[in-house]
Amino acid sequence: MKTHDARFRVRYAETDQMGVVYYANYLVWMEVGRVEYCRSLGFNYRDMEKEDGIGLAVAEANCRYLFPARYDEEIVVKTGVSEAGPRMIQFSYQIENAANGKTLASGFTKHVFVGPDMRPCKLPPKYRARFGIK
Amino acid sequence: MKTHDARFRVRYAETDQMGVVYYANYLVWMEVGRVEYCRSLGFNYRDMEKEDGIGLAVAEANCRYLFPARYDEEIVVKTGVSEAGPRMIQFSYQIENAANGKTLASGFTKHVFVGPDMRPCKLPPKYRARFGIK
Amino acid sequence: MKTHDARFRVRYAETDQMGVVYYANYLVWMEVGRVEYCRSLGFNYRDMEKEDGIGLAVAEANCRYLFPARYDEEIVVKTGVSEAGPRMIQFSYQIENAANGKTLASGFTKHVFVGPDMRPCKLPPKYRARFGIK
Amino acid sequence: MKTHDARFRVRYAETDQMGVVYYANYLVWMEVGRVEYCRSLGFNYRDMEKEDGIGLAVAEANCRYLFPARYDEEIVVKTGVSEAGPRMIQFSYQIENAANGKTLASGFTKHVFVGPDMRPCKLPPKYRARFGIK
Numbered sequence: 268m269k270t271h272d273a274r275f276r277v278r279y280a281e282t283d284q285m286g287v288v289y290y291a292n293y294l295v296w297m298e299v300g301r302v303e304y305c306r307s308l309g310f311n312y313r314d315m316e317k318e319d320g321i322g323l324a325v326a327e328a329n330c331r332y333l334f335p336a337r338y339d340e341e342i343v344v345k346t347g348v349s350e351a352g353p354r355m356i357q358f359s360y361q362i363e364n365a366a367n368g369k370t371l372a373s374g375f376t377k378h379v380f381v382g383p384d385m386r387p388c389k390l391p392p393k394y395r396a397r398f399g400i401k
Numbered sequence: 402m403k404t405h406d407a408r409f410r411v412r413y414a415e416t417d418q419m420g421v422v423y424y425a426n427y428l429v430w431m432e433v434g435r436v437e438y439c440r441s442l443g444f445n446y447r448d449m450e451k452e453d454g455i456g457l458a459v460a461e462a463n464c465r466y467l468f469p470a471r472y473d474e475e476i477v478v479k480t481g482v483s484e485a486g487p488r489m490i491q492f493s494y495q496i497e498n499a500a501n502g503k504t505l506a507s508g509f510t511k512h513v514f515v516g517p518d519m520r521p522c523k524l525p526p527k528y529r530a531r532f533g534i535k
Numbered sequence: 536m537k538t539h540d541a542r543f544r545v546r547y548a549e550t551d552q553m554g555v556v557y558y559a560n561y562l563v564w565m566e567v568g569r570v571e572y573c574r575s576l577g578f579n580y581r582d583m584e585k586e587d588g589i590g591l592a593v594a595e596a597n598c599r600y601l602f603p604a605r606y607d608e609e610i611v612v613k614t615g616v617s618e619a620g621p622r623m624i625q626f627s628y629q630i631e632n633a634a635n636g637k638t639l640a641s642g643f644t645k646h647v648f649v650g651p652d653m654r655p656c657k658l659p660p661k662y663r664a665r666f667g668i669k
Numbered sequence: 670m671k672t673h674d675a676r677f678r679v680r681y682a683e684t685d686q687m688g689v690v691y692y693a694n695y696l697v698w699m700e701v702g703r704v705e706y707c708r709s710l711g712f713n714y715r716d717m718e719k720e721d722g723i724g725l726a727v728a729e730a731n732c733r734y735l736f737p738a739r740y741d742e743e744i745v746v747k748t749g750v751s752e753a754g755p756r757m758i759q760f761s762y763q764i765e766n767a768a769n770g771k772t773l774a775s776g777f778t779k780h781v782f783v784g785p786d787m788r789p790c791k792l793p794p795k796y797r798a799r800f801g802i803k
Contacts, residue, residue: 329597
C-alpha cells in the first residue's frame with residue numbers, strides 16, 4: 268500500500284485537561300493526512316469538491332489509541348488507501364511521534380462519494396485511476 | 402439592554418492542559434448565546450440564512466478573561482445587542498459561572514450582514530424591528 | 536442495557552463547509568453522553584478524576600454515520616455501558632435527531648481506567664457497583 | 670517590532686457551513702503563531718510550562734476580520750511582541766493568505782504570567798531578556 272506522510276505539531280488547543288491530545292482530534296489529523304495524500308496523487312480535494320461537486324461523505328471512522336500524543340510533539344500521519352471502488356473508498360492511517368517513530372494510534376475512515384445533493388454517486392472516471400479504481 | 406441567558410455545561414473537549422477552558426472556546430460560547438438570543442426574539446438564525454440567504458459575517462471579536470472556566474461547570478452566557486443599524490450589529494456578552502454568579506469573561510462581537518455572495522448588504526426590513534433597527 | 540439521554544443543539548462551530556456536522560464532533564458528543572450517563576448513575580466524572588485521580592483513557596473509538604446532522608437541530612445522545620470489567624469499560628451510543636427520532640449515527644468507545652500517572656489501573660471498588668462491575 | 674512567520678494550511682475541520690473558516694479558529698492560529706514566535710527566540714513554551722511551571726494566562730483577545738480564509742489555503746501568521754513587562758506580555762498578529770499576501774485578519778492577545786497555582790506571578794529573569802523585558 269502506497270502511503271504518504273503529513274507532518275505537523277500538536278497545538279495547545281488540541282490538548283485537554285488530562286494533559287494529552289483530546290481523542291476526537293485524531294480524526295481531524297486523519298483528515299489532514301487524507302488531504303495531503305490526495306495532493307500527493309496530483310489532485311486537490313478542494314477542486315474536486317468545487318469543480319465537480321463531488322464530496323467524500325464519511326460512513327465510518329475508527330481509531331485505536333496506543334500512546335497519548337502531547338503538546339508540541341511533531342506528529343506524522345501515514346495515510347494510504349486500503350480499499351476502493353467506484354462508490355466508496357477506505358483510507359487507513361498510522362499516527363506516529365515523528366521524533367521516535369512510536370505509533371500513537373491507527374485507524375481507518377470509510378467514505379462514500381456524494382454529489383452536490385449529498386446523495387451517493389459514482390466517482391467520475393477521471394478521478395478513478397488516481398485511486399487505482401477500475 | 403434586553404439580555405437573554407443561554408446555559409450549558411463545560412465539555413471535556415473544551416479544556417486544555419492548563420486544566421481550564423481553552424480561550425478560543427469562549428467565542429464558540431458567544432455564538433451559542435447569539436443564536437439563543439435570536440431565538441428568544443422569535444426568529445431563527447438558521448432560517449434567516451437558509452430562506453433569505455442573509456448571514457452575519459464577523460467583523461470583530463473581543464473577549465476579556467477574568468476567571469478561568471473549568472470542566473463540568475454550568476455556564477450562563479448573557480447576550481444582548483449593544484448597537485445595531487441596517488448594515489451592522491454588535492452583540493455584547495457576559496459569561497458567568499451559573500453556580501455562583503461570578504463573571505468569568507465579557508466581550509463583544511461586531512457583524513456585518515452579508516448576502517449569499519458574502520458581500521455586505523442591508524438587513525431585510527422584516528428582520529429589523531426584531532433587533533430594534535429602524 | 537440501561538441508557539441515558541443527553542440533549543443539546545448543534546452549534547454553528549460544529550458544521551463544516553459541506554453544510555453538515557464535521558465528523559470528529561460526533562466523538563465530542565459521545566463524551567457529552569458519557570458524562571451525563573455517569574451523572575445519571577449518581578456520580579460525577581470530574582470528581583472521580585479530581586478526588587481519586589482516576590481517568591478514563593480512550594483505547595478505541597468507532598462511529599458509523601448514517602444521516603448528516605445539521606446546524607441548530609436538537610440532538611439526543613443515548614448512552615449505555617455495553618461491557619465493563621475492573622480494568623476497562625465500553626460505552627455504546629446512539630445519536631438521534633430529537634425532532635423525528637431518526638438515528639444519525641451509532642458507535643462505541645472503549646476505555647481503560649488509568650491512575651494519575653496515566654498508567655492502567657483497576658477501578659476502585661466504590662465505583663464498580665455503579666457500572667455493574669463485580 | 671521583530672516578527673516571526675508561522676505557516677500552515679486551512680483544515681476542513683476549521684471551516685463552517687458559510688464555506689469559510691469559523692471565527693474562533695483565528696484564535697487557535699494566534700496560539701500557533703505565538704508558540705512558533707517563542708521557538709524562534711530560542712526557547713520552548715512547553716518547557717517553560719513544564720520545567721518552571723510558568724504559564725501564559727490569556728487576559729484579553731481581539732481579532733478584526735477583513736477577508737474570509739477558505740479551506741486548503743496556505744496561511745501565514747506574523748507574530749510579534751507589542752508590549753511586555755515582568756507581569757504581562759502582549760502579542761500582535763497579522764494573518765495573511767500566503768499565496769497573495771492579502772491580510773485576512775489582525776489582532777492581539779494580552780497575557781499575564783501565572784504560576785502552577787494559576788495565580789499571577791513575575792516572569793523569571795532568565796526568560797525576560799528573550800522578550801526584551803528589563
